[in-house]
Amino acid sequence: MSEEETVEINEMVIKCPACGVDGIATSIMKEIEIPHFGKVLETTIQCKKCGFKHSDVISLEQNEPAKYTLKISEETLSVRVVRSQSATVSIPEIGVKVEPGPKSEGYVTNVEGMLTRFEGAVIKALNLFDDEVSQTNAKNTLSQIRELIKGNGTATLIIDDPFGQSNIVSDDVVISEIPEEELKHLKTGFSHIEDN
Structure with missing residues (x-):
């Protein structure tokens, strides 16, 4: 039996938001109960054409703002991580941070998956910026x-979530x-709330 319990599945065929072809994309929504976390709505849209x-x-539940901190090590690479669309994720020792934006997505992964996401973002930056300092x-x-993905060394994974x-x-x-002063400066991913 799975750790997660799927409560409801809703599947429908829709117009693709990317290519605009009607009746070709599939939208699947599942309400899932995740242990130690609560109820979430998992949504997927996939187009067969493009x-x-x-x-x-x-998340279907709102909680108090919270900061989650975990030491990254070989032993914690498989630890499950739920990142909401409003959360800021950082690893201060390396100087990497991902803040939410209007197109921000929530996801469920593990610590290794978080590191892999950071790895992908840095690879994109390598391709975008060609000056010597950036490279x-x-x-x-x-x-x-x-090195962290290989289980070598340690660092700190921090998730700051204004909606917990x-x-x-x-x-x-x-x-x-999250201290009130820090909370004021956290991005939420909702442009009408953020100060730009």
Whole structure:
């Protein structure tokens, strides 16, 4: 039996939001109960014609703002991580941070998956910026991320969530309040709330 319990599945054929062809894309919505986290709505849209795919995980429960902190090590690479669309994820020792934006998606992964996402973002940066300083910094960051993925060294994974909808499912996670001053400066991913 799976750890997750699927409560409801809703599947329909829709117009593709990318190519605009009607009746070719599939939209699937599942309400899932995730242990230690609560109910989420998992949505997936996939187009058979153009290959467009969009997935999101939306918490159906609102909680108090929370900071989740976990030491990244070889032993914690498989720890489950739920990142809501409103959360900021960072690894301060490496200097990487992902903040939510209007197209931000929630997802369920593990610590290794979070590192792999950072790795992909740094690789994109390497291709975008060709000046020497950017290249040197990106290559150094990429090397540090890859060492962590291999289980070498330690760092700190921090998820700041203004709506408390994220989670790191581990006995070793430290969950704390976000100080009011920090909370004011957190992005939420909702442009009508953010100060730009």
